[in-house]
Amino acid sequence: MKKILGTAIISMLSICAFAQNEISYTVSFPNAIHHEAQISMQIPNVPAGPLTVRMSRSSPGRYATHEFGKNVYNFKAFDPSGKELILKQSAGDVYEIPAHGNSVKITYTLFGNWIDGTYAGFDETHAHMNIPATFAFPVGMDKRARLVKFNYAEKQNWKVATQLKPMGNETYFAPNLQYFMDSPTELANYKTASWKVKNPDGKTQTIHLIAHSNDSQKTIDNYADLLKKMVDEHLAVWGEFPAYDYGNYYFLEDVYPENAGDGMEHRNSTSIVQRTPKIDGYESQLLGTFSHEYFHSWNVERLRPKTLEPFNFEHSNISDELWLAEGFTQYYGALLLTRAGLKTVDNATQTFNGLINAVLTSPGARNFSPIQASRYAVFADAGVAIDQTNKGNIFTSYYTYGAATALALDLRLRADFNLTLDDYMRALWKAYGKPEIAYTVPDLEKTLGILTKNPTFARDFFKRYIYGTEKSDYAKLLLNAGFILRKVNPNQAYTGLSRVNFDTGKAVLPQTVQGTPAYNAGLDVDDVILTLDHLEIKDQATLTKITDSRKPGDVVLVSYLHRGEQKSTNLTFAENPVMEIVPIEKTGGALTKEMEAFRDKWLNSQVKTK
Secondary structure, three states: OHHHHHHHHHHHHHHHHHHHHOEEEEEEOOOHHHOEEEEEEEEOOOOOOOEEEEOOOOOOOOOOOOOHHHHEEEEEEEOOOOOEOOOEEEEOOEEEEOOOOOOEEEEEEEEOEOOOOOOEEEOOOEEEEOHHHHOOEEOOOOOOOEEEEEEOOOOOOOEEEEOOEEEEOOEEEEOOHHHHHOOOEEEEOOEEEEEEEEOOOOOEEEEEEEEEOOOOHHHHHHHHHHHHHHHHHHHHHHOOOOOOHHHEEEEEEEEOOOOOOEEEEOOOEEEEEEOOOOOOOOHHHHHHHHHHHHHOOOEOOOEOEHHHOOOOOOOOOOOOOHHHHHHHHHHHHHHHHHHOOOOOHHHHHHHHHHHHHHHHHOHHHHHOOHHHHHHOHHHHOOOOOOOOOOHHHHOOOHHHHHHHHHHHHHHHHHHHHOOOHHHHHHHHHHHHHOOOOOEOHHHHHHHHHHHHOOHHHHHHHHHHHHOOOOOOOHHHHHHOOOEEEEEOOOOOEEOOOOOOEOOOOOEEOOOOOOOOHHHHOOOOOOOEEEEEOOEEOOOHHHHHHHHHOOOOOOEEEEEEEEOOEEEEEEEEOEEOOOEEEEEHHHOOOOOOHHHHHHHHHHHOOOOOOO
């Protein structure tokens, strides 16, 4: 009896300690029509010394720095009696309270009118909140639990959708700052469809489609049926679902033409923002974002690079592994829709074709490795710059680069080891994802060596294609599946002059790409082409006509303006480098039984029927 009583006392003391330390927020929307939210934060048990409160400059799922503090104003601090405290703004997103008591209340106004996965947006129809863009936090108190209460009684039919734990009375809980910041929240008159999924161990969880869109319930239900097929193919890759916190996973979908558009993964949910009038009639077009983001509930959210642990909210984490975290996810996002029958094999080959063209023809992939591409994410991932950069010549997206690497590794494992990339992902999941042990690039190499029972192969693959800039022989690899990789227009002349701006009646150049005839001729961004081969260039049709009349190796004179000064140069046409993937049977070749079996095992459903 004494032991039971002692345990109860300890439990009560723990609850009291929790209540004394939790940081609580209240959010209301009295001026939502003008995109404002009013937010207060109560910080109890404040340690002695200056208190620093700040907005985040980064966000889970994003890898560049963002200035969330620019949308915060009327920032004030108060003591428990309501007396306003002296507050210093030491940086655009940092506030310091030099003197305070045991408890401090912070209030501020937040403006939000950008509906995507990174920012916040408020109006009369909904409150769309990415947490780092919405909530300030006290520095040094990351381990404290968070409570947030939403006041929206005046908003007819609004409901809350979030992975945060519901506590009743419109109040929601997060165990710490990291979890809180990773929990997007939507308040709206949304529609929902939910279904149960079961793990091999028999544990049942629920997946929810939350749709804020101009659609009927029937449309939402039908769309959920498509998502079920997609989810089944994801499960077939990994072998089991993650253990979703509180047993739930949420697709938070917001659909409206004026949205910014985005997809942003989180631990037990994903924020999907789409720019169509509604879901109905656009179902197939919208599925790609769902597939990519859902794959992240394994890859990135639990199978996680060490470089992202812990996530730094004061500036962006730099990571070596985004080629796998995002790139492999990009590969599977498209592949699994084909396996689910929601996209055709032609859709898949078009996607793979784009990946191969990007890595074989772009200077970013030619001169920089997948690891280097990953590191550039701190500048590239929705980062904003007003100055011109050389991004087009030094960066190939880690999404694209990584997906092309995944394609090559998948085909290589199938051809040489009777294994698949699915096997590799499951091996990584068991070693690092399920136990949530953050991995490094050497860990990825080690796992590949163990899986193939050939550490030499793993070491060579990583040396050449991950640390290095070599490219796989895609033509040879694709032939195993009965696909031919070939030039779209062999012997066709090519200038490298793409996306020329003719809006002003002048041929104004964009940034020219290293290695193209235009770049080699010394033509550069904002140059104005006057004549090509002595013919005046005022529209795309004329430029195309001249190019089509020439062949690779021909040399023509170009006259142009550079900063107002007329110049001339010689341009030597090259062969059009664009590639295409074509089924061998469409080229007059024979699709062997071995090729057909290889293709079917790769692109057909992996869901085991009972």
